[in-house]
Amino acid sequence: MTNDAFPSAASVRSRRLRPLVAAAFLLVAGPALAAGDDAASRDALLASYAAQAKAQDPAFTGFSAERGRAVYLGQVAGAEADGCAACHTADPRATGQHRKTGRAIKPVAVSVSPWRFTDADYVEKHFRRDCPGVLGRECSAQEKGDYITFLASQ
Template sequence: MTAKKIGVAILFIVGAGIAYAETPSSLIAGYTAEASRATPGFAPSAERGQSVFMRKWGVSKTMPSCATCHNDQPTAEGKHVVTSKRIAPLSPAVNQKRFTDLAKVEKWFGRNCKEVVGRECSAAEKADFIQFVSKGSQI
């Protein structure tokens, strides 16, 4: 093996080491597979994702919708409605850290769905949601 090849191999290994475990597409695929078991032929929809994101669920007075804190445009910075802390954009189109870690994604869906929607979100809703925010703009 030449020195150059070894260098490339090392770069590849290091690169793989820091690469994120998941991508938005792999997460959508995972949730789609789960949703398909209940709804055969399920296909994720950015339109439905947008309505989940924008809908005022009427559960929490301070946090009626996802957009309350995350901004109507998921590509823009959000602001926590209670504490005013800035929230980095939710859209992976502008924020590459988003939707790259299943455990983190599950944790935040867990907290925020109960808070805003008043129950756990379904796999179908999660697939739709990521499909929408990944687009990078309102439809």
């Protein structure tokens, strides 16, 4: 017959270690789990832009990082400014600087800022604000998807 009033030393150690093991797991796996959430949100945003691009152009076959690079650098027909790189620098992994205010701008490359392009409302707000200044017009869904695809590869 066992005496449940007095737990064994092994079970006491096990109960004491559980919170430590859980904390260690979160320290190691937490960033990867969060990155997975970011990637899923970014993928959902890209899927939305793909559906819009297909509706705008039935010949749409997918996004291109190379076309996104051209948007980023302002090498698109009709671009009115030096592209996004004018403030964000030619290297999207570097910290940029706002041309007028001098305020620092966090890198736009997903490798440095994994939260980039995960909040659809935030992303759309910036496209609505910045596309007319850079391209002289609204960005198409394909340009938005190309741009995000490029920066997700950086």
